[in-house]
Amino acid sequence: MLKRWSCLVLALxxxxxxxxxxxxxxxxxPPALALKDAEGQLHRLDAYRGKVVLVNFWAGWCPPCREEMxxxxxxxxxxxxxxxxxxxxxxxxxxxxxxxxxxxVKVDFDILLDSDSAVTKRWKVYGLPxxxxxxxxxxxxxxxxxxxxxxxxxxxxxxxxxLN
Amino acid sequence: MRVMKHFLGCVFLLLTAMAAHANEANLALPxxxxxxxxxxPAAGGELLLWFASERGLAPAEVKAARDLAARGTEVWQFxxxxxxxxxxxxxxxxxxxxxxxxxxxAAARKTGLALSVYAVNRAAVPVLRGLSGQGEGRTRxxxxxxHFYASVDTLAGADYxxxxxxxxxxxxxxxxxxxxxxxxxENQLAALRAAGAKAQVLMLDKLREGFWVRDSATAFEIGEGxxxxxxVAEWRMRFE
Numbered sequence: 001m002l003k004r005w006s007c008l009v010l011a012l013x014x015x016x017x018x019x020x021x022x023x024x025x026x027x028x029x030p031p032a033l034a035l036k037d038a039e040g041q042l043h044r045l046d047a048y049r050g051k052v053v054l055v056n057f058w059a060g061w062c063p064p065c066r067e068e069m070x071x072x073x074x075x076x077x078x079x080x081x082x083x084x085x086x087x088x089x090x091x092x093x094x095x096x097x098x099x100x101x102x103x104x105v106k107v108d109f110d111i112l113l114d115s116d117s118a119v120t121k122r123w124k125v126y127g128l129p130x131x132x133x134x135x136x137x138x139x140x141x142x143x144x145x146x147x148x149x150x151x152x153x154x155x156x157x158x159x160x161x162x163l164n
Numbered sequence: 165m166r167v168m169k170h171f172l173g174c175v176f177l178l179l180t181a182m183a184a185h186a187n188e189a190n191l192a193l194p195x196x197x198x199x200x201x202x203x204x205p206a207a208g209g210e211l212l213l214w215f216a217s218e219r220g221l222a223p224a225e226v227k228a229a230r231d232l233a234a235r236g237t238e239v240w241q242f243x244x245x246x247x248x249x250x251x252x253x254x255x256x257x258x259x260x261x262x263x264x265x266x267x268x269x270a271a272a273r274k275t276g277l278a279l280s281v282y283a284v285n286r287a288a289v290p291v292l293r294g295l296s297g298q299g300e301g302r303t304r305x306x307x308x309x310x311h312f313y314a315s316v317d318t319l320a321g322a323d324y325x326x327x328x329x330x331x332x333x334x335x336x337x338x339x340x341x342x343x344x345x346x347x348x349x350e351n352q353l354a355a356l357r358a359a360g361a362k363a364q365v366l367m368l369d370k371l372r373e374g375f376w377v378r379d380s381a382t383a384f385e386i387g388e389g390x391x392x393x394x395x396v397a398e399w400r401m402r403f404e
Contacts, residue, residue, distance in 0.1 A: 117346070124316075124317065
């Protein structure tokens with residue numbers, strides 16, 4: 001059983017960026033994830049088996065989500081050529097809203113559209129941003145509700161440990 | 165702690181004083197406490213009880229109460245967190261006595277005015293507890309992005325607080341679409357209906373939770389916040 005958060009945490013996350021804590025997930029299997037990106041290309045999580053995958057649920061209206069995007073982009077560049085992938089799942093927004101966002105925030109990792117929030121619900125995501133670190137065997141190893149600097153500190157150390 | 169209590173008390177008094185037409189009113193509660201609230205009198209035959217969120221009362225809400233009174237709706241505005249010197253945490257109002265909340269509703273009904281209730285965020289919890297098992301008669305309740313999770317588990321699910329019977333409650337959930345809670349609003353509806361309430365939802369497009377008070381509010385959110393009284397009056401009409 002994963003650690004429980006109180007509603008207080010959710011409310012705080014909704015209003016401002018907070019220091020967040022990685023929670024060990026003990027290798028549970030993630031729900032299915034098959035979504036298209038803005039160009040219509042389908043991405044399936046199980047196609048990334050053999051890689052460490054960061055799955056990040058976010059929305060353009062969410063300031064903490066926007067705040068951590070630059071560090072995710074730097075992480076992507078730092079991990080070039082390694083067995084690592086990132087999937088940003090845009091929750092509840094339209095293609096037009098996503099495209100407008102991507103004109104102002106420059107990132108080039110895969111952003112997937114979950115406009116009806118069906119995958120968000122399947123993954124039981126109650127706060128944004130929420131991230132999942134998936135190991136090479138396709139199991140969830142850590143969850144994080146809230147922001148972090150993905151290219152340094154604990155986040156980078158956890159990813160490196162999963163890669164090694 | 166004492167400094168914080170003093171600060172919150174000052175904020176409450178300042179906000180109350182900002183409202184030119186507000187009277188300070190007091191209500192003796194069964195717990196022995198005396199509840200102080202802002203009363204905006206009007207002669208239109210309707211009474212709205214306004215319960216601020218766990219974050220306290222925002223200036224836009226004070227303005228809305230004043231505007232509603234000018235439109236003919238009497239408003240009793242409650243900042244329970246400040247009134248009871250509670251910490252500004254999400255669950256701080258959860259422990260308020262249901263008997264005290266019932267006393268507020270009883271005093272409101274005693275006026276003979278047509279009653280409706282507006283509760284923001286976690287204020288839904290004491291309001292619904294106070295309205296549970298109320299017997300005959302129905303109460304119209306506007307719930308602005310209510311949260312009544314008992315707990316949430318990422319990847320597993322959420323539990324909702326139990327309120328007992330809500331058979332006398334007509335609830336309208338007002339859900340800003342730009343919220344992490346939006347995908348889950350149907351579950352909140354289901355929880356209310358399971359308790360016996362008549363419940364429906366109205367999605368508020370292009371808005372985020374607390375749009376009337378956010379530091380990073382968009383121009384649209386600022387405009388909508390300034391029209392809060394107009395919106396509350398319109399939302400209340402949806403019960404007619």
